[in-house]
Amino acid sequence: MVAPEAQLRRALGHQSLIAMGRTAPNPPVACVVVDRESGKQLGAGATEPPGGRHAEIVAIESLPSGLAPGSAVLHVSLEPCAHQGRTPPCTERILETPAIGEVVYYARDPGAGRGGHARLEQAGCLVRRSSSFNAGPFLGGYLRRLKGQGPRFHLKLAVSADGYIGVRGRRLTLSRDGALSFGQLLRAHLDAVLVGPGTLVLDGSRLDFRPATVFLRNEMKTKDPFLDELLAMGFSGLDIRDYQPARIFLSPPEFAGRAEHEQEQERITDQVGGRAVYMCPGADLPDLAGAEFPGSLRARLGAEGLNDVLVEGGSGLLLALERELGSGDRLYLLRSERTLRELGAAPDDEPVPAPEFMLEHEYDGSLELGSDRLYYGSCPG
Structure with missing residues (x-):
């Protein structure tokens, strides 16, 4: 009892x-x-x-x-x-x-x-x-924002067994059903999803919440109350029309597919709700490589009234945010059991390494999500 x-x-x-x-x-x-x-x-x-x-x-x-x-x-x-x-x-x-x-x-x-x-x-x-x-x-994201520190970041990254996030110039799917389901659960319970310019151009990211077909086992227990509740609830009662996170795209100044992408986002908004926000590093924000970028981005997101923001990559954005990460920000590393070659990389593909801080972080714990393993933790204060 x-x-x-x-x-x-x-x-x-x-x-x-x-x-x-x-x-x-x-x-x-x-x-x-x-x-x-x-x-x-x-x-x-x-x-x-x-x-x-x-x-x-x-x-x-x-x-x-x-x-x-x-x-x-x-x-x-x-x-x-x-x-x-x-x-x-x-x-x-x-x-x-x-x-x-x-x-x-x-x-x-x-x-x-x-x-x-x-x-x-x-x-x-x-x-x-x-x-x-x-x-x-x-409540950590709200409390952080009310103190003038902007929203809490949730950084999520999928990597191969040998520590790569993909190959240069083309999309390569690293995660299997369990990890993909976990990503959708995060989208369902956070205020916004954010991707960087490289990911936007390469993937044409949608960022909307779509309930997965794979149900994660609800008996999993972690050292993290948020994850315990997330996995226990699963997709029970979640409907794409009930909630959609804000979809935030860091767009390069010269993005040939911008008009088509905006049209697709308008269709998503009409069909399931939510909103799309475009920000341009080097115009609306400082340059991605500049020292002022991460603080300015966090302040801008805070001004949007966001408490918790899921950051889904890519590598350039994560590296830019590394120096801004602080108390309460959360990291999720989804590591495949397969190497990059086993996941479909060709011999002449150029591998893209994962940011070292994501690989070397002292995570609080881990658990299996199908054929992938999730490592989870928070940044120190």
């Missing part, structure tokens, strides 16, 4: 992942209401897209009727908001709900909504901050 505390952490993680990718520029907040005596879950909710209900409101509105006053404890991943924005303050709805006798939150809000703790305490509601649930894996 799972202890109530473990069930609570699992429920908060599950609701957090439901919110991730759908709430920017707002935080992906989770809320779970439990019975004070037994710890049994009474209600739960995740923050809805901008303009919708906050997690606390969703959870409160899911509660059964007839609860005794003070019989419930509201757990929320982020300090409840205390200001009037597009929606009323969550603190007031909490105070108007007699069943809630205590509020527990797991991260302070640095944004405009801060002050919820003080407001609840002033009104006589028992409120405290706890560290028993790690909200960082889910």
Whole structure:
């Protein structure tokens, strides 16, 4: 039997992942209401897209009727908001709900909504901050952006067994079904997907979320709460019309296929939603090789209201971002069991080596995804 505390952490993680990718520029907040005596879950909710209900409101509105006053404890991943924005303050709805006798939150809000703790305490509601649930894996991008540091980067790279990312001048698929499914899961729960100029020209990248046909085993366990929830949820309930990440393309100044690519992106937007954003290094942004590029890119993405951005390559973009990576940024290395030659490279092809920092990073752990192995970790602070 799972202890109530473990069930609570699992429920908060599950609701957090439901919110991730759908709430920017707002935080992906989770809320779970439990019975004070037994710890049994009474209600739960995740923050809805901008303009919708906050997690606390969703959870409160899911509660059964007839609860005794003070019989419930509201757990929320982020300090409840205390200001009037597009929606009323969550603190007031909490105070108007007699069943809630205590509020527990797991991260302070640095944004405009801060002050919820003080407001609840002033009104006589028992409120405290706890560290028993790690909200960082889910709220880290929002908290980073609100501190003026821009969004959190999630760098994903596929490599051959011998450490190459492809060959010069033509596309070569390195990943098999398991790794491809993982990439789609990331797209489904992050705010945006970004590719560099070389990848755009070579692949004509679409970057839309497309549910994969391969279901990753949900019994996999990692050392990472975000990945655990991602793999546990899989593609259950995900629909391409329910969510699409922003699709961000770093376009070279002279890109012959730009018009056709924009037309395809317009079709994708019309069919499944989302938006395409084009940025040009050397024009909209500093040159890719310049020292100012990574900071400027992160600031621009933050100005777009993005909390978590998936970076899918290529090598030039990853190398440019290396010097900007910092606390909380995440790395995912998908290593094939096959060498570049075994994956289809010809003898006269020029191999493209993977960035050394992606190969040499001290990852937190790894797991098998079919015939590929995923290495995952975070950058040190």
